[in-house]
Amino acid sequence: MNRIKAFITDFGWPRIIIAIFLLALFISAPFVGVKLDASFTDVFNRFGQNVIMVLALVPMVQAGCGLNFGLPLGILSGLLGSTMAMQFGLTGPMGFLVAILITIFFGSIFGLGYGKLLNKVKGEEMTIAMYVGFSAVMLFSILWLLLPYTKPDLVMGYAGEGLRRSISLEKYWDKILNNFLALRIGSVRNLAGNLSGGFIFPTGLMMFVAACVVFMWFFLRTKTGTAMTAVGSNPDFARASGVSVEKMRTTSVVVSTIIGGIGILVYQQSFGFVQVYDAPLYMAFPAVSALLIGGASVTKASMLNVVIGTLLFQGMLTMTPSVINSVLKTDMSEVIRIIVSNGMIIYALTRKTKVTK
Amino acid sequence: MANESSLLSLEGISKDFYGNVVLEDVTFTVGRGEIIGLVGENGAGKTTLMRILFGMPVIAETGGFKGRIMLDGKQVAFTSPFDALDAGIGMVHQEFSLIPGFTATENITLNRESMKRNVACDIFGERMSVLDRARMRTRAAKAISRLGVKLDPDILVSEMPVGHKQFTEIAREIDRSNVKLLVLDEPTAVLTETEAEVLIQSMRMLAAQGISIIFISHRLHEIINVADKIVVLRDGKAVKSVPVKGVSVHDIATWMVGREVKGSSSMLSACSEKVFLKVDNLWVDMPGETVRNVSFDVCEGEIFGIGGLAGQGKLGIPNGLMGLFPAGGNASLDDSPVPLNDPHKVLNNHMAFVSEDRRGVGLLLDETLEWNVAFTAMQAKGEHLIPVLGGLFKLRNERTMKLLAEEYIKTLEIKCTGPKQRAKELSGGNQQKICLAKAFALKPKLLFVSEPTRGIDVGAKAIVLETLRRYNKEYGMTIVMVSSELEELRSICHRIAIVDEGRIAGILPPTAEIAEFGLLMSGEKTGKNGDAA
Ligand SMILES: Nc1ncnc2c1ncn2[C@@H]1O[C@H](COP(=O)(O)OP(=O)(O)OP(=O)(O)O)[C@@H](O)[C@H]1O
Numbered sequence: 001m002n003r004i005k006a007f008i009t010d011f012g013w014p015r016i017i018i019a020i021f022l023l024a025l026f027i028s029a030p031f032v033g034v035k036l037d038a039s040f041t042d043v044f045n046r047f048g049q050n051v052i053m054v055l056a057l058v059p060m061v062q063a064g065c066g067l068n069f070g071l072p073l074g075i076l077s078g079l080l081g082s083t084m085a086m087q088f089g090l091t092g093p094m095g096f097l098v099a100i101l102i103t104i105f106f107g108s109i110f111g112l113g114y115g116k117l118l119n120k121v122k123g124e125e126m127t128i129a130m131y132v133g134f135s136a137v138m139l140f141s142i143l144w145l146l147l148p149y150t151k152p153d154l155v156m157g158y159a160g161e162g163l164r165r166s167i168s169l170e171k172y173w174d175k176i177l178n179n180f181l182a183l184r185i186g187s188v189r190n191l192a193g194n195l196s197g198g199f200i201f202p203t204g205l206m207m208f209v210a211a212c213v214v215f216m217w218f219f220l221r222t223k224t225g226t227a228m229t230a231v232g233s234n235p236d237f238a239r240a241s242g243v244s245v246e247k248m249r250t251t252s253v254v255v256s257t258i259i260g261g262i263g264i265l266v267y268q269q270s271f272g273f274v275q276v277y278d279a280p281l282y283m284a285f286p287a288v289s290a291l292l293i294g295g296a297s298v299t300k301a302s303m304l305n306v307v308i309g310t311l312l313f314q315g316m317l318t319m320t321p322s323v324i325n326s327v328l329k330t331d332m333s334e335v336i337r338i339i340v341s342n343g344m345i346i347y348a349l350t351r352k353t354k355v356t357k
Numbered sequence: 358m359a360n361e362s363s364l365l366s367l368e369g370i371s372k373d374f375y376g377n378v379v380l381e382d383v384t385f386t387v388g389r390g391e392i393i394g395l396v397g398e399n400g401a402g403k404t405t406l407m408r409i410l411f412g413m414p415v416i417a418e419t420g421g422f423k424g425r426i427m428l429d430g431k432q433v434a435f436t437s438p439f440d441a442l443d444a445g446i447g448m449v450h451q452e453f454s455l456i457p458g459f460t461a462t463e464n465i466t467l468n469r470e471s472m473k474r475n476v477a478c479d480i481f482g483e484r485m486s487v488l489d490r491a492r493m494r495t496r497a498a499k500a501i502s503r504l505g506v507k508l509d510p511d512i513l514v515s516e517m518p519v520g521h522k523q524f525t526e527i528a529r530e531i532d533r534s535n536v537k538l539l540v541l542d543e544p545t546a547v548l549t550e551t552e553a554e555v556l557i558q559s560m561r562m563l564a565a566q567g568i569s570i571i572f573i574s575h576r577l578h579e580i581i582n583v584a585d586k587i588v589v590l591r592d593g594k595a596v597k598s599v600p601v602k603g604v605s606v607h608d609i610a611t612w613m614v615g616r617e618v619k620g621s622s623s624m625l626s627a628c629s630e631k632v633f634l635k636v637d638n639l640w641v642d643m644p645g646e647t648v649r650n651v652s653f654d655v656c657e658g659e660i661f662g663i664g665g666l667a668g669q670g671k672l673g674i675p676n677g678l679m680g681l682f683p684a685g686g687n688a689s690l691d692d693s694p695v696p697l698n699d700p701h702k703v704l705n706n707h708m709a710f711v712s713e714d715r716r717g718v719g720l721l722l723d724e725t726l727e728w729n730v731a732f733t734a735m736q737a738k739g740e741h742l743i744p745v746l747g748g749l750f751k752l753r754n755e756r757t758m759k760l761l762a763e764e765y766i767k768t769l770e771i772k773c774t775g776p777k778q779r780a781k782e783l784s785g786g787n788q789q790k791i792c793l794a795k796a797f798a799l800k801p802k803l804l805f806v807s808e809p810t811r812g813i814d815v816g817a818k819a820i821v822l823e824t825l826r827r828y829n830k831e832y833g834m835t836i837v838m839v840s841s842e843l844e845e846l847r848s849i850c851h852r853i854a855i856v857d858e859g860r861i862a863g864i865l866p867p868t869a870e871i872a873e874f875g876l877l878m879s880g881e882k883t884g885k886n887g888d889a890a
């Protein structure tokens with residue numbers, strides 16, 4: 001009995017309530033005509049698609065820089081990565097790999113500058129980060145028009161210059177991870193002879209995600225990662241132990257920005273399109289709410305928070321609209337998505353966090 | 358001077374933290390104008406008892422408590438500190454709760470600011486009235502003068518030495534007009550003996566005005582000096598509740614620990630003549646503890662004491678040498694220069710520091726004891742790491758971290774549930790021991806300890822001093838100890854330097870007359886800067 005109690009206090013009521021709600025949605029789905037196998041496929045895809053961006057928030061939280069509302073900066077480096085690799089005409093695994101490398105390159109540069117800036121505004125990180133994200137996205141909206149992209153797949157058809165709003169990855173690396181060793185369960189061959197329906201497990205995507213989570217787990221256990229966590233807990237203590245607080249904070253921002261960039265690459269390949277201009281603007285919010293739902297606070301986040309939070313959050317986002325739409329017979333998915341995701345941020349930020357200073 | 362009807366009575370108070378019982382059926386009464394001395398070992402439950410009385414939210418969050426609290430004959434159950442304040446209970450916490458960016462005046466009158474009405478008030482109501490700064494200042498000045506101390510009401514809290522912060526907190530509590538009961542949780546721990554004496558005077562004055570006081574201190578002679586009644590807590594039980602008349606320090610100590618306490622042996626090891634640490638013209642810019650120009654030599658294997666009044670700069674010396682505050686001048690250790698303003702290099706240079714600012718600098722409150730003890734050794738010396746992939750990465754070695762923490766939990770007798778407990782859950786004194794463990798784990802050749810026994814009980818104090826002495830003897834560790842307690846310095850040091858106005862006023866052997874130290878501290882006499890060892 002005591003162990004159950006301890007588990008509940010540990011896991012937290014909010015998560016239990018959300019999990020029960022989600023379960024209820026899954027149970028009621030078949031009754032309102034929503035296919036379960038398709039729903040599961042959807043949940044897994046969206047989980048894999050988003051979880052790395054949630055993971056990207058962890059280092060900065062641990063280092064005491066707060067929730068990275070400046071995640072769009074990392075996303076921009078990811079956009080540079082994919083569009084440049086496409087411009088170079090690289091496709092398939094090669095293209096994806098080069099996109100990652102370019103993302104790491106730009107992510108490091110952006111992260112360094114961003115980290116330096118955040119070191120100047122200690123205590124106000126989250127507000128400033130939000131503005132950094134917004135302004136960077138706007139600046140890049142201009143750059144997307146001006147940068148010398150020439151590939152017809154990338155640029156706007158009539159003008160011959162300036163990137164399209166959304167760029168199809170079909171000829172490049174669409175679903176490269178999702179389809180890798182994907183498992184189909186219960187699919188049926190339709191009249192055209194293609195497999196359809198059933199549950200599809202995106203093996204490659206999950207493997208990539210697992211690799212990223214393990215990497216982060218390792219990183220936080222290294223000397224640097226440990227120092228970073230201590231900086232977040234008590235910067236004065238860390239300094240007295242010979243750790244450079246500024247350097248650790250900057251490192252956390254760089255790592256967060258790079259992982260954020262890789263996160264969007266994974267998102268793109270699953271989604272099938274590269275979206276530029278104002279698309280990255282609000283990308284930070286779902287990631288932040290997923291992390292908070294997972295039980296992280298503004299100063300502490302773990303791998304478990306990331307995985308559980310993303311599962312619950314994306315599960316809600318997938319299931320709520322489809323079930324409710326079927327019940328109400330109207331399309332409310334966007335409205336519900338916004339209410340759920342922002343509602344959760346508000347809830348989570350007002351929630352009392354267990355922090356001592 | 359207890360009146361017939363008591364002001365407060367605690368009846369059968371029990372409390373546990375998730376099954377860990379820290380208070381068991383505690384019962385005692387407080388009369389009007391009576392001063393209760395509440396004593397007990399570290400972790401005996403004194404602070405917890407006061408938190409219950411004051412309605413601190415942490416109590417309700419951790420499952421509430423059992424028992425009754427009667428105030429003025431009526432049962433009370435405070436759900437927040439505000440209720441307690443309204444009922445006339447003031448509390449000075451063991452840890453500071455002041456706003457650093459505010460002045461003394463603003464802190465003292467916080468939330469009870471004097472207001473000036475203006476036209477807008479007639480239209481929009483009282484919320485439009487503005488602060489009457491002049492009146493606030495007089496009120497603050499009055500509260501401060503009631504304590505009989507010199508303290509500038511306009512100075513920012515962040516720039517005050519610790520001693521002054523303590524007086525500011527107490528001034529804030531007595532500025533309330535309705536205060537009937539004042540709880541002081543180790544208010545003297547951060548004060549020098551002279552300052553503590555001043556505080557004790559003001560406590561007597563307040564008691565004479567009919568204010569009851571619950572006074573917690575580990576300096577037992579203060580308790581005997583000021584209290585009317587003594588309540589002794591041992592392992593969460595009130596084992597004694599007696600009038601102070603005829604009680605000796607030794608009696609209290611014995612009741613606290615439940616066995617005979619021996620005075621610690623004061624055998625000093627011999628130290629060599631070889632100069633180990635040489636400090637020349639050191640200045641340190643530490644707010645409230647400025648060091649102007651300090652030179653001294655410490656011999657190898659010596660325990661060198663630094664004393665002086667709060668705010669004179671004694672704390673600045675170790676903080677500056679360890680690179681925590683901007684410093685200049687020259688220092689050399691074993692004939693090689695000590696890099697100033699670089700904490701990392703200093704730690705690598707076989708020096709370690711136990712800060713006086715336990716919660717601010719000393720601990721990672723939200724992390725486990727393992728982390729607290731092993732972190733500095735890991736970062737500064739690369740210990741407790743496992744190389745992977747041929748040394749490309751170094752992962753922390755949680756196994757050796759645990760062993761290390763367990764080792765110190767045992768040797769320093771740290772009261773905790775295990776190495777995985779979080780530092781914030783320990784009692785004040787046990788937190789102090791963790792800070793010492795952290796420094797010992799570095800195996801330094803030169804150890805600076807700043808107020809090492811602040812807030813720890815007699816038994817633990819003996820352990821800490823004994824440990825310092827043992828490390829000094831067995832490992833030849835040279836120790837520079839900064840303390841506000843002259844007695845403590847005299848019991849352990851080979852020589853004692855007294856700092857006054859950022860300079861060394863003189864260096865005396867521990868056998869010198871107390872009066873001589875007093876003269877140096879008050880700046881009456883500047884002794885020769887020579888060594889007296
Ligand atoms: N929030 C908490 N969670 C768990 N345990 C706690 C918490 N606060 C205090 N304790 C435990 O309760 C016990 C009593 O602590 P308390 O702070 O009351 O001691 P104390 O008598 O004030 O000691 P000291 O003289 O060292 O200040 C300790 O063993 C401590 O570890």
Ligand SMILES: [Mg+2]
Pocket residue numbers: 403404405451542784785786
């Ligand atoms: Mg205490």
